[in-house]
Amino acid sequence: MSQKHFTLYSHAGGPNGWKVTYLLNELGLEYETKYLNSQKGEHKAPEFLKINPNGRLPALVDHxxxxxxxxxxxxxxIYLTDKYDTEKKFTFTEGNEKYELLQWLFFQMSGQGPYFGQGFWFTFFHPEKVPSAVERYQNEAKRVLGVLESVLSKKEWLVGGKVTIADIAFVPWNNSLKGLLGADFDFEKEFPATAKWHDKIINLPGVKAGIEEKARLAQQ
Incomplete structure (x- = not known):
């Protein structure tokens, strides 16, 4: 069997690799995903550290x-859109929109991801119960949603009037809001514009296919 264009190293349950899956699907690029088992330390194995010296997922190899x-x-x-999004469907490469896209992407990486991740850690995985930490990160998660709401209540997409990687990047963590904020959390009621935006993104064909694949893996 011929080698695919890309090998994606990811984690079946973790959020960050799915951002890449969604985009690969949307761009119609051929790839193979290798899901590493973090409980077995596969992401710290010498062969993977040659690919990512930080020993974290995801990583992508362009063959x-x-x-x-x-x-x-x-x-x-950014790499995928720079090199392979030839129609610039999901990106901007010049003008103010380029930097607006980057600021939202960095906000997702520095704001949403760490706060949501720490929220899950202290809620489900930390060996000791620390209610103040759980409360802090749940409040920070809602603060991040509030930032999004303040913008999305005035426009359809984060940047330039179209869906971009800045929008797609927020999807995996937002898919887990019920787990982080509890079953009683009402996304549509508390953050209606953000919930509407999220719903539009998860119904993009490539994103939807990725979400279905994650659900399938969870059943195995």
Missing amino acids: KNGDFAVWESAAIL
């Missing part, structure tokens, strides 16, 4: 570019 490896999910999204 048509000399097996060039990219890690950090936002960097991967």
